[in-house]
Amino acid sequence: MAIQTLKISGSALLKPSQFKDSRGCFLSYIGQDILGRLGVDFQFMQMNGSLSTATHTLRGLHMQRSPATETKIIRVLSGALWDVIVDLRPESPSYKQWLGLELRAEDRQVLVIPPGCAHGFLTLRPHTEMMYMVDKTYAPEHELVIRWNDPSLGIKWPHPPKVISPKDKSAPDFQWTTI
DSSP: OEEEEOSSTTOEEEEOOEEEETTEEEEOOOOHHHHHHHTOOOOOOEEEEEEEOSTTEEEEEEEEOTTSOOOEEEEEEESEEEEEEEEOOTTSTTTTOEEEEEEEGGGTOEEEEOTTEEEEEEESSSSEEEEEEESSOOOGGGEEEOOTTOTTTOOOOSSOOSEEOHHHHTOOOOOTTOO
16 A cells, blocks of 8 residues: 655545456555554544536535534545645644645545545546545534635636536635634
8 A cells, every 4th residue: 555645734645555366456445554554533434425427527615614524535436536625724734725636546546635624526537436435424514615716725726617516606715714
């Protein structure tokens, strides 16, 4: 397993080792041992997913506020996407920073996003499917939705979105005092 820590404190990109034989291969994507080495206390609560049929479909930016902040563990199953993490934790060394990276199904990577970070993505291919595990159950009363192109965040998306939900399209700019 190759572990790459990222510029957003507490985030990591994991590349599992492949064990090949005549049948194909076996991969171990993530375990408590790896999460422990990263300092992540993760207790599985729910698995979610999305399938976006159109290229340049945007989802996000979303997060759960305290007490429902959640760690996300993401894996792209088909297609590819541009994944964005925004650190909204005032105590974090990477506070107010964002990170964007391409995740492709064929790379079989796993992205770990720490609690207190907003998350969004833009599909780069048609029929992109991703799944993610979280350590908290969705709590709509604690959801925070932020406009994907909020100028105060300065996120550089690789393409403008072609498909975006009404909820994400009408999301407000982030108010730095809301966390």
